[in-house]
Amino acid sequence: MSIDLENFKKNSKTEFSSNQKLAKKLKNVKPKVLDEMFEEAHDKKFKEMDCLSCANCCKTTSPIFIQTDIERLARTFRMKSSAFIDEYLHRDEDGDYVLNSSPCPFLNQDNTCLVYEDRPKACREYPHTNRKNMHGIMNLTLRNTLVCPAVFEIFQDFNKDFRK
Structure with a gap:
C-alpha cells in the first residue's frame, strides 16, 4: 500500500486539534486499559501498513541516540564514538544526541535502513504505540500523529470510538 505523504501531511495538520482533544480524553482511561487499546490498535494497523512504503519518520525526524x-x-562503521558523534550527531535543546540532518543519512533510496540490525533503540521502538505506560508518552504519541500515518490512523479510529 503506497502512502501519499503530502495528503497525510495536510490531513494530520488539519486534524491535530481534534487529536489534541482526544489525547486529553485518553488520559482519563485507566492505564492498563489504555495500554491494551494502543497495543491492539498498533497490531491491527501494522498488519495493514508497511513502513517501507512510507519511512516518513526517517525522512523528517531524528531519533534520540543514547550512548x-x-x-x-x-x-558498525569502525569508528571511534567521538568520530561518529562528530560526523553524524549534535546535541539538541534538551541535551540529547540527534542527527545533524534529515533525511536520516542511513536511509536507503528504497526506504530500507543501512544500519537496520544496529539501529538506535528509538528507531527499534518507533512509533511507540505498543509500549506500556501510554499515559506517560501521550504527548510524544500526539506529536507522532504528524509524522507517522499509522499513528494518525490509530487516533482517527479512536476518535470514531470516542464519539459513540
Whole structure:
C-alpha cells in the first residue's frame, strides 16, 4: 500500500486539534486499559501498513541516540564514538544526541535502513504505540500523529470510538 505523504501531511495538520482533544480524553482511561487499546490498535494497523512504503519518520525526524546506540553504530562503521558523534550527531535543546540532518543519512533510496540490525533503540521502538505506560508518552504519541500515518490512523479510529 503506497502512502501519499503530502495528503497525510495536510490531513494530520488539519486534524491535530481534534487529536489534541482526544489525547486529553485518553488520559482519563485507566492505564492498563489504555495500554491494551494502543497495543491492539498498533497490531491491527501494522498488519495493514508497511513502513517501507512510507519511512516518513526517517525522512523528517531524528531519533534520540543514547550512548549504547552511539557505541554500537561507531563499531558498525569502525569508528571511534567521538568520530561518529562528530560526523553524524549534535546535541539538541534538551541535551540529547540527534542527527545533524534529515533525511536520516542511513536511509536507503528504497526506504530500507543501512544500519537496520544496529539501529538506535528509538528507531527499534518507533512509533511507540505498543509500549506500556501510554499515559506517560501521550504527548510524544500526539506529536507522532504528524509524522507517522499509522499513528494518525490509530487516533482517527479512536476518535470514531470516542464519539459513540
